Amino acid sequence: MNILILANHFNPGGISSYILNLAQGLAVKGHQVYVGSAGGEWVERLKKNNIEHINLPLKTKSIISPKLLFSYFILKKELRxxxxxxIHSQTRVTSVLAYWLSRKTTVPFISTAHGFFKPRWVRLRFPCWGDSVIAISEAVKEHLIADFKVAPDKIRLVHNGIDVKSSQKPVTSNQKEIKEKFGLKEGPVVGIIARLSEVKGHIYLIQAMKKVIAQIPEVQLLSVGDGTIKKELENLARGLGILERVRFVPAVADTREALSVMDVFVMPSLQEGLGLSIMEAMLSGLAVIASSVGGIPSLIKDGHTGILVEPKDAEALAKAIISLLRDNKKASELGKNARELIVKEFSLERMVQETEEVYRLCLR
Structure with a gap:
């Protein structure tokens, strides 16, 4: 098959990781894959894997932007x-673009719902869902049915997958060297890898760290990711008197080094489709603490593959973090079970195969 995957941009993030993994997996199976976007830092990663990138003027969040019209004409020629x-769209903007391309060319299109959406009247009136809609978790599937009245037989559940065969060891195994790179000192490290956005719940993690540091003074927090609320989070940590124990570092293309120096991984999201960074932490054998929201319970079985807490509960987060930092045996057991779950049920091969099946159904 000749497949076009569309996204607004190709900068570091969950959707870009999903596209890169999917494109690589499809290419290995003999498909010709193209990625269309406004470009970004990760385009070079596509080129290294011999996946062609089509530059589109899609730097917009508006579905009525003239940029969609320009992109439409570029892609209409490319389709031919x-x-x-x-056509496989990943965002609201690219779904609208794909909808019109599909209507005018009869090339079928699929959309992936990576999370949860506000049921605004424009989206309800002009849904522009694909001929099939991939939901990345059962929670997202239920959301599409309940809030957007998407027909259940139109939705295909395909969990995100990651490359479980790739080495999870960082480039260097020197823990001291990696810690110095991230500005960390000696002592246990609590980590999070997520964009700095309110929905990711960093505020509650920082509040929790105040309580954790009171019990375990040498502990540090490593936050990996970029975003609009960095200054707010720094001010919060400063106000709580723990800024020197918190390190904010930019998003990284390869998370293995960051994960390798963490003792506990935390994802206190208020909303989450599934959680790629959670999956990466689980594959690396880390004990994970996460909010019981969205698709996260598909990954975290409380007390078996991690610990679930209620969202916005800094007290519960602190209690869970302290318990794992003080019980290495329990943390190790959770990490072992977590890795086994990812390898068994959330492999990249499985995701690619199931996505390929959705494509074939649309072509019948």
Whole structure:
């Protein structure tokens, strides 16, 4: 198949990771894959894997932007010249673009719902869902049915997958060297890898760390990711008197080094489709503490593959973090079970195969 995957941009993030993994997996199976976006830091990663990138003027969040019209004409020609069989959109903007392309060319299109959406009247009036809609978790599937009245037989549940065969060891195994790179000192490290956005719940983690540090003074927090609320989070940590124990570092293309120096991984999200960084932490064998929201319970079985807490509960987060830092045996057991779950049920091979099946159904 000749497949076009669309996204607004290709900068570091969950959707870009999903596209890169999917494109690589499909290419290995003999498909010709193209990625269309406004470009970004990770385009070079596509090129290294011999996946062609189509530059589109899609730096917009508006579905009525003229940029969609320009992109439409670029892609209409590409659909013809490259004899594309499937369009696969990843965002609201690209779904609207794919909808009109599909209507005018009869090339079927699929959309992936990576999370939860506000049921605004525009989206309800002009849904622009694909011929099939991939939901990345059962919670997202239920959301599409309940809030957007998407027909259940139109939705296909395909969990995100990650490359479980790739080495989870960092480039260097020197823990001291990696810690110095991230500005960390000696002592246990609590970590989070997520964009700095209110929905990720960093505020509650920082509040929890105040309580954790009171019990375990040498503990540090490593936050990996970029975002709009960095200054707010720094001010919060400063106000709580723990800024010197918190390190904010930019998003990284390869998370293995960051994960390798963490003792506990925390994801206190207020909303989460599934959680790629949670999956990466689980694959690395880390004990994970996460909010019981969205698709996270698909990954975290409380007390078996991690610990679940209620969202916005800094007290519960602190209690869970302290318990794992003080009980290495329990943390190790949770990490072992977590890794086994990812390898068994959330492999990249499985995701690629199930996505490929959705494509074939649309082509019948």
């Amino acid at each position: 010249d490259k004899r594309l069989d499937i």
